[in-house]
Amino acid sequence: xxxxxxxxxNPIMPGITVRFDPEKCSGCNKCVEICRTDVxxxxxxxxxxxxxxxxxxCWFEGDCVGVCPIPEAITLVHPLNRTVVMHWxxxxxxxxxxxxxxxxxxxxxxxxxxxxxx
Amino acid sequence: xxxWLEFTQRDGRIPEYPYPIRYDVENKVSxxxxxxxxxxxxxxxxxxxxxxxxxxxxxxxxxxxxxGSGGSGCDHxxxxxxxxxxxxSPTEMAEALHKNNGPYDVxxxxxxQAKESYDTLLDVEKMGxxxxxxxxxxxxxxxxxxxxxxMFAYDYENKHTAxxxxxxxxxxxxxxxxxVGVKIYNRVMATSLLTEGGxxxxxxxxxTGVNVRTGEFYVFKAKATVLCIPGGGRLGTFSTELIGxxxxxxxxxxxxxxxxxxxxxxxxxxxxGGSSAGSGPFKYVDYAMGNVDHTWHACTIVDAxxxxxxxxxxxxxxxxxxxxxxxxxPGQKFIISIGQIGNSMRLSQxxxxxxxxxxxxxxxxxDLAERIKKGEFxxxxxxxxxxxxxxxxxxxxxxxxxxxSKSRYPAYYVxxxxxxDPDKDMLQAALFxxxxxxxQAWNVGVNVxxxxxxxxxxLLVDWDLKSSLEGLYAAGxxxxxGGEHAGSATNGRYAARHAVAYAKTAPEPVIDRKQxxxxxxxxxxxxxxSSAGLGWKELNAAICRVMNDYRGSVVHExxxxxxxxxxxxxxxxxxxxxxxxxxxDLARILxxxxxxxxxxxxxxxxxxxxxxxVILGCNRLDYPEMxxxxxxxxLPMRFEDGKVKYRELPLDFYLQPPYAPTYEENYKQHxxx
Numbered sequence: 001x002x003x004x005x006x007x008x009x010n011p012i013m014p015g016i017t018v019r020f021d022p023e024k025c026s027g028c029n030k031c032v033e034i035c036r037t038d039v040x041x042x043x044x045x046x047x048x049x050x051x052x053x054x055x056x057x058c059w060f061e062g063d064c065v066g067v068c069p070i071p072e073a074i075t076l077v078h079p080l081n082r083t084v085v086m087h088w089x090x091x092x093x094x095x096x097x098x099x100x101x102x103x104x105x106x107x108x109x110x111x112x113x114x115x116x117x118x
Numbered sequence: 119x120x121x122w123l124e125f126t127q128r129d130g131r132i133p134e135y136p137y138p139i140r141y142d143v144e145n146k147v148s149x150x151x152x153x154x155x156x157x158x159x160x161x162x163x164x165x166x167x168x169x170x171x172x173x174x175x176x177x178x179x180x181x182x183x184x185x186g187s188g189g190s191g192c193d194h195x196x197x198x199x200x201x202x203x204x205x206x207s208p209t210e211m212a213e214a215l216h217k218n219n220g221p222y223d224v225x226x227x228x229x230x231q232a233k234e235s236y237d238t239l240l241d242v243e244k245m246g247x248x249x250x251x252x253x254x255x256x257x258x259x260x261x262x263x264x265x266x267x268x269m270f271a272y273d274y275e276n277k278h279t280a281x282x283x284x285x286x287x288x289x290x291x292x293x294x295x296x297x298v299g300v301k302i303y304n305r306v307m308a309t310s311l312l313t314e315g316g317x318x319x320x321x322x323x324x325x326t327g328v329n330v331r332t333g334e335f336y337v338f339k340a341k342a343t344v345l346c347i348p349g350g351g352r353l354g355t356f357s358t359e360l361i362g363x364x365x366x367x368x369x370x371x372x373x374x375x376x377x378x379x380x381x382x383x384x385x386x387x388x389x390x391g392g393s394s395a396g397s398g399p400f401k402y403v404d405y406a407m408g409n410v411d412h413t414w415h416a417c418t419i420v421d422a423x424x425x426x427x428x429x430x431x432x433x434x435x436x437x438x439x440x441x442x443x444x445x446x447x448p449g450q451k452f453i454i455s456i457g458q459i460g461n462s463m464r465l466s467q468x469x470x471x472x473x474x475x476x477x478x479x480x481x482x483x484x485d486l487a488e489r490i491k492k493g494e495f496x497x498x499x500x501x502x503x504x505x506x507x508x509x510x511x512x513x514x515x516x517x518x519x520x521x522x523s524k525s526r527y528p529a530y531y532v533x534x535x536x537x538x539d540p541d542k543d544m545l546q547a548a549l550f551x552x553x554x555x556x557x558q559a560w561n562v563g564v565n566v567x568x569x570x571x572x573x574x575x576x577l578l579v580d581w582d583l584k585s586s587l588e589g590l591y592a593a594g595x596x597x598x599x600g601g602e603h604a605g606s607a608t609n610g611r612y613a614a615r616h617a618v619a620y621a622k623t624a625p626e627p628v629i630d631r632k633q634x635x636x637x638x639x640x641x642x643x644x645x646x647x648s649s650a651g652l653g654w655k656e657l658n659a660a661i662c663r664v665m666n667d668y669r670g671s672v673v674h675e676x677x678x679x680x681x682x683x684x685x686x687x688x689x690x691x692x693x694x695x696x697x698x699x700x701x702x703d704l705a706r707i708l709x710x711x712x713x714x715x716x717x718x719x720x721x722x723x724x725x726x727x728x729x730x731x732v733i734l735g736c737n738r739l740d741y742p743e744m745x746x747x748x749x750x751x752x753l754p755m756r757f758e759d760g761k762v763k764y765r766e767l768p769l770d771f772y773l774q775p776p777y778a779p780t781y782e783e784n785y786k787q788h789x790x791x
Contacts, residue, residue: 006130013358014358037180043133044133059366059524062527065527066526078403083532088500089546090543091543104536115283
């Protein structure tokens with residue numbers, strides 16, 4: 001980040017929608033090509049991760065995540081006003097959890113049924 | 119580093135628009151069959167046409183590989199009535215859907231689906247979609263047919279709706295499109311239909327389009343056109359502010375350009391005066407909250423203390439076992455498929471709606487709201503997957519939520535990676551007023567009567583799925599009866615057969631240059647204006663405001679007429695000030711022009727029917743009588759000589775002369791198989 005402080009408007013809502021891990025992303029832009037509403041624009045720097053220019057046009061269906069050939073290079077990030085009420089309760093213990101909690105439980109690894117994307 | 123804000127603050131540079139801007143380029147494309155819209159209906163239409171050996175072009179605003187409402191997956195496939203295991207005949211299914219969806223349901227569209235759904239399912243299997251339990255993950259389960267290994271939803275006795283692992287449905291269709299030689303134009307938004315001599319009401323000879331990335335223009339010339347672009351969204355309770363385009367359940371690209379184009383070309387539209395409840399930006403992540411409907415059907419529901427909420431059959435008798443929830447009640451022939459009904463879903467819970475009784479599905483006890491208010495059941499409610507038998511649990515959370523449109527990543531993986539385990543955990547349902555739990559789908563959230571979503575109906579079609587314009591066919595959400603996955607797929611194929619038959623003997627289409635120039639002027643007008651002022655979102659919100667105020671839940675003719683004038687005024691005033699920063703922006707602005715048209719169509723449709731209607735979602739102060747028989751008919755509407763004209767058509771016109779009196783006979787005569 002530059003040392004300069006710029007005049008910037010409030011972050012648009014919904015804010016993030018899709019987060020790229022620049023270490024993992026190869027800049028192949030498959031996600032850019034699949035996104036129905038062109039939320040993502042290719043990075044002017046070749047090999048750089050796409051830029052989320054239109055998060056307000058994101059449908060949050062995750063086709064970008066689905067088409068990405070590198071695991072964990074993209075993460076779908078629902079708007080906070082939605083994740084903050086995604087809760088569950090462990091039947092045996094009554095313990096409650098939510099998306100975005102501090103100290104979340106370890107991720108479950110069971111895959112969805114059906115073949116991976118053709 | 120992901121967002122535009124992060125990038126620009128890195129060193130104070132705004133990135134340049136990445137695609138070449140080519141507003142001055144015009145592409146000319148010819149085809150035998152032009153398919154507008156590359157969603158489920160469009161892909162099946164294009165494949166069917168290409169297999170007949172004709173030259174086919176598909177025009178798609180997004181990318182066919184994942185576009186449309188069915189783009190990111192499919193978990194159930196409805197109406198497999200001709201399968202060896204199904205106990206429901208196509209006629210029985212069409213009649214039941216017609217009865218249960220209310221009088222305006224278009225029976226023949228469902229009949230076509232019920233006749234061809236199973237064959238189409240086998241077709242997508244050949245394209246690479248997993249429709250059977252090939253890994254025997256559900257061996258021995260009630261939900262699986264042992265011989266075919268096909269799995270079922272809703273009614274295990276009658277087996278008319280299959281559960282499928284359709285996450286890769288669209289990529290499979292896209293691959294098939296390539297293999298059969300369809301020419302695909304991705305990122306091209308259809309903007310108008312072209313007609314013979316440029317005349318309204320004449321034969322359709324093609325369409326125009328604009329590239330949403332480069333802004334270049336397309337003139338498509340075709341012998342026959344299949345319109346597979348559904349009616350509009352973003353008219354009504356819409357805002358991107360909270361949840362972006364997820365404010366809409368269907369694909370956000372479904373903005374109704376096709377219906378608007380058909381209207382302007384002079385085609386007859388029907389069912390244009392409808393509205394449905396919509397909570398817009400207040401919706402929850404679909405299928406990612408505790409739920410009891412559709413994809414989550416028959417899940418055990420418990421309260422905050424773990425007390426189970428009883429399930430009852432259509433007669434109010436408690437169903438004691440989980441298994442019992444998937445079978446018809448004593449004396450009931452079969453349970454209707456829940457996904458078909460959509461808007462009418464909650465009406466079916468009303469005991470004063472006798473038409474629904476026959477095929478009504480079981481649900482939670484109807485006095486749930488009172489018992490919550492009395493304190494017997496304590497909120498929040500939970501979807502208790504742990505209480506479901508293992509294979510039912512896997513079916514809901516691994517199969518359905520893992521494959522339904524918009525649920526594998528947003529619901530299944532967000533929850534799974536967050537640590538949710540259906541073997542141990544109960545998923546909390548959304549919190550709202552107790553009275554609302556029986557009245558709406560639980561993912562919808564706050565859903566007050568004033569918040570509506572408006573469409574403009576669809577094209578009136580006949581047994582050939584032909585519109586009122588020569589050379590124009592309509593399938594999927596584009597016609598007045600369609601929508602829904604298997605319905606769109608089957609109707610797409612059927613319409614294509616007719617388009618091909620027509621194309622084989624149709625005269626050469628001739629494009630009217632003046633019509634093209636007029637359309638180009640409309641399309642590019644926003645590029646000639648400064649983009650420094652109002653953006654498309656402000657315009658969209660203003661149009662929504664007009665719809666909600668002037669075509670709200672309670673209306674009368676004076677208000678509707680004022681609304682029509684106001685929309686026209688907005689087009690001549692504020693719309694004229696909105697300029698496009700780039701082609702992406704241009705597409706969004708042109709969509710607003712579509713909303714101005716569709717909003718007027720909805721209001722005209724509403725005025726014409728001098729009655730209120732529960733089914734259509736219309737309360738008229740000037741004509742308060744609900745659904746009187748003399749107004750319970752189709753009122754196909756068209757634009758001609760600057761005026762809106764309409765005629766009357768009985769609701770069962772497709773079983774009246776000149777057609778045969780039964781679905782079966784008509785299908786035989788019209789199916790072209």
